[in-house]
Amino acid sequence: MRRLPPLNALRAFDAAARQFSISAAAQELHVTHSAVSHQVRQLEEWLGKSLFVRHAGGVRLTDEGQSLKQAADQIFTLLETRCAEIAQHAPIAEIVLGAPGSFLSNWLIARLERFEAANLDIRVRLQTSTSMDDLQRDVVDCLIVSDRTWPADVEAATLFEETVGPVCAPDWPHDIATPADLIGQPLLHTTSRPHAWAEWAARNGVDPALFASGRRFDHLSLLLEAAASGLGVAIAPALLVERELSKERLIAPLGFGPSDAFFAFCTMRGRPDKALLRLREWLKTQRLHTATTT
Numbered sequence: 650m651r652r653l654p655p656l657n658a659l660r661a662f663d664a665a666a667r668q669f670s671i672s673a674a675a676q677e678l679h680v681t682h683s684a685v686s687h688q689v690r691q692l693e694e695w696l697g698k699s700l701f702v703r704h705a706g707g708v709r710l711t712d713e714g715q716s717l718k719q720a721a722d723q724i725f726t727l728l729e730t731r732c733a734e735i736a737q738h739a740p741i742a743e744i745v746l747g748a749p750g751s752f753l754s755n756w757l758i759a760r761l762e763r764f765e766a767a768n769l770d771i772r773v774r775l776q777t778s779t780s781m782d783d784l785q786r787d788v789v790d791c792l793i794v795s796d797r798t799w800p801a802d803v804e805a806a807t808l809f810e811e812t813v814g815p816v817c818a819p820d821w822p823h824d825i826a827t828p829a830d831l832i833g834q835p836l837l838h839t840t841s842r843p844h845a846w847a848e849w850a851a852r853n854g855v856d857p858a859l860f861a862s863g864r865r866f867d868h869l870s871l872l873l874e875a876a877a878s879g880l881g882v883a884i885a886p887a888l889l890v891e892r893e894l895s896k897e898r899l900i901a902p903l904g905f906g907p908s909d910a911f912f913a914f915c916t917m918r919g920r921p922d923k924a925l926l927r928l929r930e931w932l933k934t935q936r937l938h939t940a941t942t943t
Contacts, residue, residue, distance in 0.1 A: 654691075654692050654695040654696070655688075655691065655692075655695075657688055658688040658689070658691045658692035658695070659692065659721060660678065660688075660725075661674060661678065661684075661685045661688035661689055661692070662688070662689055662692050662700060662714075662717065662718075662721065663718070663721045663722075663725055664677045664678055664685070665685060665689060665701070665708060666700075666701075666710060666714060666717075666718040666721065667718075667722075667758055668758060668759065669707050669708060669709070669754050669758070670707040670708065671685050671686055671689070671707070671708060672707075673707075673759065677762065689701065696713070696717075698711070698713040699711050699713070699714075700713060700714035700717060701714055704874065705877075705898070706874065706877065706892075706893065706896070706898055709870070722774070726743075726772065726774060729772065730743070730772060733769065740770070741770055741771070741772055742770060742771045742772070742924040743771075743772050743773075743774060744771060744772070744773045744774070744790050744791065744924055744925060744928060745774045745776055745788070745789045745790045745791075746773050746774070746775055746776065746789065746790065746791050746792075746793065746928070747776045747777070747778030747779075747780075747783055747784065747788070747789035747791070747792045747793070748775070748777070748778065748779075748792065748793040748794070749777070749779050749793075749794065749795075749841070749869075750777045750868065750869075750870075751868065751869035751870060751889050752793060752888075752889060752912075753775055753777065754870060755869070755870070755888075755889045755890070755891070755892055756888055756889060756891065757775070757793075758775070759892070760935050761773060761775075763935070764928065764931050764935075767931075768924075768927060768928075768931075770924075771924050771927065771928070773928065776788075776789055778792065779792075779794050779841075780792075781799075781800055781803060781915070784803065784915060784916070784917060785800070785802065785803075785917065790916070790922070790925060791914060791915060791916050791925055791928070791929075792914075792915040792916075793808065793912060793913070793914055793915070793932075794912070794913065794915065795811050795886070795910045795911065795912050795913075796910055796911075796913065797909055797910045797911070799913070799915065802917060802918050803915050803916070803917060803918065804915065804916050804917070804918045805913040805914070805915045806913060806914045806915075806916075806929055807911050807912075807913055808911070808912045808913060808914050808929075808932050808933055809888065809911065809912050809933075810907060810911045810912075811886050811888070811907070811908045811910045811911050811912060812886065812887045812888075812905035812906060812907050812908065813845065813849055813884060813885065813886050813887065813905060813906065813908050814849070814884070814885070814887065814901050814903055814904055814905035814906060815831060815849075815882050815883070815884055815901065815902060815903055816873070816876055816882070816883050816884075816885055816890055816893070816894075816899045816900065816901050817876055817881075817882045817883070817899065817900060817902065818876060818877055818878070818879045818898075818899065818900075819897060819898075819899070819900050820879070821879065821882070821900075821902075825882070825902040825903060826902075827903075828850065828853040828854065828855045828903065829855050831855075831860070831882060832855065832856075832859050832860075833859075834881070834882055835863060835864070835880065835881035835882065836860060836862065836863035836864075836881055836882055836883075836884075837863055837864050837865075837866065837872050837875055837876055837880065837881040837882065837883040837884075838863055838864065838865045838866070838872075838884070839865070839866055839867070839868070839869055839872050840865055840866070840867055841867075841868075841869070842884075843865075845884045846860040846861070846863075846884050847860050847861060848908065849884055849906075849908075852906065852908075853906070863881060864880065864881060869885065869889060872885070873885065873890060873893055873899065876899060877893065877898045877899055886905075886908075887901070887905040888912065914928075914929045914932060
């Protein structure tokens, strides 16, 4: 006899972990918010470990939660693929898509179900990656990154231009009417884009040297949480703060302006693949849809 927690509890955890939200998981599973919360608590009690850290914007996985999510991803993907193969007698194409964790959690995950619902013969497995080496060594089939130059053996198709700007809590106590107003205010940075503030300052006619100090965070999610909590003003791509702006956890007092980078869908040259092309074109469509409805 297998010693496993209830399957419904695992399904609720899997949905909440993928969506980083109890509410979004409830919508996906067509149940109430309280039902998902109850199932997650039941699983945590069964394991004797906390799986999520709750905060105003959703949930964040603990180390134990991250470990269980990785196992759940593999197991549910395998079950889903096998069931589809048996039911349809058709091969399922699996695409391993690499992208920054901030892009996955803040933009792609909430939309991916639409693609798979419209493309039942394709399954997309997500992997946190920003390394061209992963693409060139076939660790991932495609890579979505924001950059401006690419290796010669990589085909980079533009998905959307990157726009960036300052974001802060709605009740931020300092006036921000012009770029110069940010001089001397507490600034928040990410280690993955250490020069983002300086580049933005240069494009907006203020001295980049005045934008070098401030707190630094390893991940964009932590940066945005710090900004929403009133620790300072962050700099972020518009694409990756859509959720926080729509929920009014953050505001963009100066709006967003173009950078000299763009988000690209990268594949190896000379490897035509219909499933990859369908995913690439769908991503372009989703971005255009977002731009006209937000």
